[in-house]
Amino acid sequence: MEKTYIFGHKNPDTDSITSSLVMANLETKLGRNVESCALGTPNKETEYVLNYLGIEAPRVLGENEVPDGSNVILVDHNNPEETISNIDKVNVLKVVDHHCLKLSTSYPLYYRAEPVGCTETVMYKLYKENGVEIDKKNATLMLSAIISDTLLFKSPTCTPEDVEIAKELSKIAGIDCESYGLEMLKAGTDLSSFTIDEILSLDAKQVSLKDVKTVINQVNTASIPDVMELKEKLEAGMTEQIESKGLDLFMLLITDIVNSNSQVIALGKRADLVEKSYGVKLENNTALLKGVVSRKKQVIPVMTENA
């Protein structure tokens, strides 16, 4: 049986890495030949999770490492801009996701997306539907991703189903959500070892807001002023990317995971879009977006509407 590659999106977050591992476990249990892979190395938050469990990160797939014609399963994404470059030349067997629809295919496939906070919430249901037991390791992986994506249940993307399933998972994992979750989220805010360029690509998504070519980068922190100390250097790096990628807008969201606000730095000829979308005035390219923590729910749709 030919091997199927399972992977999440580029610049993988905790949901992408853990969903790849958890999906691979499910498929293996169901007798299929799969490999858990990733389109990048784990971030510090995900490293915290993998270290906690003492397990290895999925193998990172290099450019063009998935041959044309291969079978693949996508988790936590479906957008062609966020996946392997030859996505239109492979056979997508399945998608398990919680994002908007962007993929187009000429063949039917298994597609399972739900408007919940985290792919792992859907994955939990797949285990139940297939009658596959969720062990402590997989429960910890799922729970970590739900905490990550919902910022400990405080993001507007969080649904009652995410909370309920997280509660179930915390019992299996023997984990206290609050203390474990805060430690995990804080691990992800440590920027000390990164260069400016690395910070700017940690969780960057390139999206088209109608015809406005945009990169939206999000950095979690427990202290906005700490990150703002790097403002000038960050702006220089953003300007470089705007030029090299021909962007209309680069938004850096510095998200305070404790108080649930984001400081935005916006550069590019369409920075006015931020002002228009949130009714704020950018001063020195920056403004506080009160209550904004979710790129998916509070940034992309709002900005698209105003573009």
Add this chain to the structure above:
Amino acid sequence: MEKTYIFGHKNPDTDSITSSLVMANLETKLGRNVESCALGTPNKETEYVLNYLGIEAPRVLGENEVPDGSNVILVDHNNPEETISNIDKVNVLKVVDHHCLKLSTSYPLYYRAEPVGCTETVMYKLYKENGVEIDKKNATLMLSAIISDTLLFKSPTCTPEDVEIAKELSKIAGIDCESYGLEMLKAGTDLSSFTIDEILSLDAKQVSLKDVKTVINQVNTASIPDVMELKEKLEAGMTEQIESKGLDLFMLLITDIVNSNSQVIALGKRADLVEKSYGVKLENNTALLKGVVSRKKQVIPVMTENA
């Protein structure tokens, strides 16, 4: 609670009509305010099913009858070309389908598609997952659609899951698949009351095979020669549509549901695509495509590859 409209594709077939009814029953049982609708009247095969059960067809939605901003659930389709014209201005809450992916959204939604022969096969699983009992009426609706879409399990689109679930449903419905199914399929082949234009729109799909603008129309029959008696008139109608719609190709598949072959009539400047795709020579615009019964599996992908 605002009403949600549930409907299948334009030119509805048995799967589209029954899935709308069956999904509406499920959503109602789960406490939601929905209405089963349709984007056209039932064909003769579907009429046979509704008469058998003594139930009404879903209400047909007129052009622009679904207001912008409404909540909708799509069944048995997701292609914007096959649905309401303001699909990008409504809120698609859910999709339950078994076709390739064509819809694009700027918001997450519940999307459930599986590469099986019929939407109702997926619907059966949704009932099970939600712990909702399948009564005799809904079992008959589901079973009828599976028989229709798989041509009594003979189409290459038919999967072991379709067969297994149909078996379960036939027990609940108290129906013998073979005898009921053949009667139902035959009811759908009665063309006596239709004008040529009506025959040409009974089950027509407009698709782009790469850049080849094509209409593929399929008519089921128990006797190819009976339909071929109308050849000249059908060709005149096809030529008219090619001109009025600016088509590159119009394919009429006359599918023998007993022997599982299709006679094709192909007109338009890209009729060569049929010859190239199937290694046949069109004589007087027609050829026999042996073993070809599935537009989805044996026509659209093959023609796309050769376009």
